[in-house]
Amino acid sequence: xLLQRFLVRLSTMxxxxxxxxxxxxxxxxxxxxxxxxxxxxxxxSDDDIARLRALYGLDKGIVQQxxxxxxxxxxxxxxxxxxxxxxxxxxxxxxxxxxxxxxxxALLMAVAIGATAAILGAxxxxxxxxxGIDIASGATLSxxxxxxxxxxxxxxGVLIPVFDISGRVSPQLDLPFVTQFYLVESLLxxxxxxxxDLLKHxxxxxxxxxxxxxxxxxxxxxxxxxxxxxLDYVVLARVKGFSETQVILREALKNAxxxxxxLVGVQFTFLIGGTVIVERLxxxxxxxxxxxxxxxxxxxPLIQGIVLVFALLFVLINLTxxxxxxxxNPRLRHG
Amino acid sequence: MDKARTSSRRTSPRxxxxxxxxxxxxxxxxxxxxxxxxxxxxxxxMLERLPPFWLDGAEPGYWLGTDSLGRxxxxxxxxxxxxAFIVAFAAAASACLIGSALGLIAGYFGGWADRIISxxxxxxxxxxxxxFAILLVAVLGTGLSSVIIAIAVIDWTRFCRVIRAEAMxxxxxxxxxxxxxxxxxxxxxxxxxxxxxxxxxxxxLLSLEMGIAVIVEAILSFVNLSISTDDPTWGGMIAxxxxxxxxxxxxxxxxxxxxxxxxxxxSQFGEGLKARFDPVLR
Numbered sequence: 001x002l003l004q005r006f007l008v009r010l011s012t013m014x015x016x017x018x019x020x021x022x023x024x025x026x027x028x029x030x031x032x033x034x035x036x037x038x039x040x041x042x043x044x045s046d047d048d049i050a051r052l053r054a055l056y057g058l059d060k061g062i063v064q065q066x067x068x069x070x071x072x073x074x075x076x077x078x079x080x081x082x083x084x085x086x087x088x089x090x091x092x093x094x095x096x097x098x099x100x101x102x103x104x105x106a107l108l109m110a111v112a113i114g115a116t117a118a119i120l121g122a123x124x125x126x127x128x129x130x131x132g133i134d135i136a137s138g139a140t141l142s143x144x145x146x147x148x149x150x151x152x153x154x155x156x157g158v159l160i161p162v163f164d165i166s167g168r169v170s171p172q173l174d175l176p177f178v179t180q181f182y183l184v185e186s187l188l189x190x191x192x193x194x195x196x197d198l199l200k201h202x203x204x205x206x207x208x209x210x211x212x213x214x215x216x217x218x219x220x221x222x223x224x225x226x227x228x229x230x231l232d233y234v235v236l237a238r239v240k241g242f243s244e245t246q247v248i249l250r251e252a253l254k255n256a257x258x259x260x261x262x263l264v265g266v267q268f269t270f271l272i273g274g275t276v277i278v279e280r281l282x283x284x285x286x287x288x289x290x291x292x293x294x295x296x297x298x299x300x301p302l303i304q305g306i307v308l309v310f311a312l313l314f315v316l317i318n319l320t321x322x323x324x325x326x327x328x329n330p331r332l333r334h335g
Numbered sequence: 336m337d338k339a340r341t342s343s344r345r346t347s348p349r350x351x352x353x354x355x356x357x358x359x360x361x362x363x364x365x366x367x368x369x370x371x372x373x374x375x376x377x378x379x380x381m382l383e384r385l386p387p388f389w390l391d392g393a394e395p396g397y398w399l400g401t402d403s404l405g406r407x408x409x410x411x412x413x414x415x416x417x418x419a420f421i422v423a424f425a426a427a428a429s430a431c432l433i434g435s436a437l438g439l440i441a442g443y444f445g446g447w448a449d450r451i452i453s454x455x456x457x458x459x460x461x462x463x464x465x466x467f468a469i470l471l472v473a474v475l476g477t478g479l480s481s482v483i484i485a486i487a488v489i490d491w492t493r494f495c496r497v498i499r500a501e502a503m504x505x506x507x508x509x510x511x512x513x514x515x516x517x518x519x520x521x522x523x524x525x526x527x528x529x530x531x532x533x534x535x536x537x538x539x540l541l542s543l544e545m546g547i548a549v550i551v552e553a554i555l556s557f558v559n560l561s562i563s564t565d566d567p568t569w570g571g572m573i574a575x576x577x578x579x580x581x582x583x584x585x586x587x588x589x590x591x592x593x594x595x596x597x598x599x600x601x602s603q604f605g606e607g608l609k610a611r612f613d614p615v616l617r
Contacts, residue, residue, distance in 0.1 A: 019454065139599060144547075292469060295466075295470050303470065314461045
């Protein structure tokens with residue numbers, strides 16, 4: 001049952017990825033404006049242009065180009081970046097860890113803030129505290145990460161300059177890292193001074209990404225908690241003499257968490273999508289920031305590679321969430 | 336029932352407040368040449384980075400101060416509202432039209448139509464939306480129509496998913512079956528019976544989408560890919576403000592506040608309308 005579900009999801013996932021590849025390819029190739037013309041100085045001869053077109057495979061038909069590219073992708077060859085003249089996959093893998101660390105920190109913050117607000121709201125249900133949480137989460141939700149980022153830059157970068165608002169790490173620091181997972185590596189190497197510096201840079205963009213998601217978690221989890229809190233077994237726990245907080249944490253939470261979990265999965269992909277502009281805003285050297293440069297430079301192979309990696313990340317997250325849901329939901333597990 | 340009634344009573348002030356701000360901003364944008372105190376494009380290096388009126392060094396007539404080229408911020412905000420509202424209405428309406436049509440078809444007819452449309456939606460959701468928007472505008476070339484097309488091409492899925500789900504549940508209702516027995520064609524049932532029932536959700540989404548369109552325009556301006564650099568836009572002003580944030584905070588604060596307020600009002604207005612018109616909630 002589970003295996004069957006997994007295989008079905010896996011096949012739709014491959015179809016989706018193929019679709020993404022086709023759409024990106026079509027959008028980019030239909031574009032007016034020649035990437036080759038932009039690479040060359042004005043006054044380059046037609047011969048030079050033709051040679052360069054052949055080098056990047058742009059002299060062939062669009063369908064043929066697509067399958068040559070796809071064939072390469074399946075072998076792990078995403079082509080060569082036109083603007084940076086380096087292997088696309090290498091460039092992407094160099095930047096991806098920074099984005100993953102930022103997104104993960106943001107996700108953890110969103111869950112922590114959202115769950116705290118939900119538990120507080122459920123405990124104080126029907127009071128001004130709950131109404132306050134409702135209004136705050138409603139407003140927080142309406143303001144997207146881009147605007148939160150700007151607000152945070154104003155508040156904590158300029159008015160009260162306590163956090164860094166630009167870059168991933170202080171440039172004067174000597175980094176001993178061998179991977180691009182700086183945060184993880186700084187922890188493993190017990191270099192907490194570096195961890196602190198990384199976190200100081202990461203905090204503002206992470207909060208900007210986390211706030212809208214935290215608001216969604218607060219709303220949904222509070223709703224589920226309130227529903228569960230009326231059930232018999234919870235009432236029994238209350239009769240046994242547990243305090244309301246204990247009842248929520250020990251009895252209600254594990255049964256109320258499932259719908260939130262599914263939602264968090266979908267929303268996590270939105271959060272990762274948000275890193276594109278938030279990284280730009282904070283000059284954070286991640287994949288999204290590189291993607292915007294790639295578009296501005298009309299670097300076709302790099303754009304294709306980055307979009308495909310983002311899409312792969314999205315479908316993998318959805319697949320994981322779907323499988324976790326199936327594993328955790330007793331009805332689906334045995335059904 | 337009791338809960339529904341209190342929530343709809345609570346929505347009234349927010350509907351009025353949000354609608355009031357939007358109306359004010361819209362009127363200011365339409366009447367921009369009449370109400371703007373200065374020429375929004377006039378540069379004067381003698382007047383650069385003037386502070387807003389309550390601070391020392393402010394000049395009369397420049398209520399919210401000036402930017403680093405000496406252009407009046409209030410006038411630029413008012414003129415920038417024009418592009419914001421044009422993008423909001425045009426992009427949201429286009430996205431709504433495409434999405435609702437496809438959603439109705441997928442939800443009502445099911446089968447192959449549904450499978451294909453749903454697969455396309457899946458593909459669309461696997462794109463990071465901001466990157467997709469930037470890519471489309473880069474491809475289409477900067478300009479007002481490119482921005483509108485890009486937003487519509489990306490955000491139709493929002494409408495499609497909601498309308499599809501609604502149409503699916505409505506299609507199974509008794510009244511649709513009765514209409515079918517009464518001899519109405521599929522298209523007729525869809526337009527006469529299903530569409531009016533999904534309308535409250537569409538209206539709420541439409542208002543939400545207008546807010547999103549304003550933000551996307553701002554993001555595109557921020558990465559220098561929106562309209563032209565001459566016309567004042569809120570996003571362009573924010574980008575400019577981000578650069579001079581350490582010298583003159585007001586250059587960022589005013590466009591940012593305007594944008595946040597507008598986006599907040601669009602979403603609250605939509606929620607308020609939905610609560611008012613949704614037959615179940617009412």
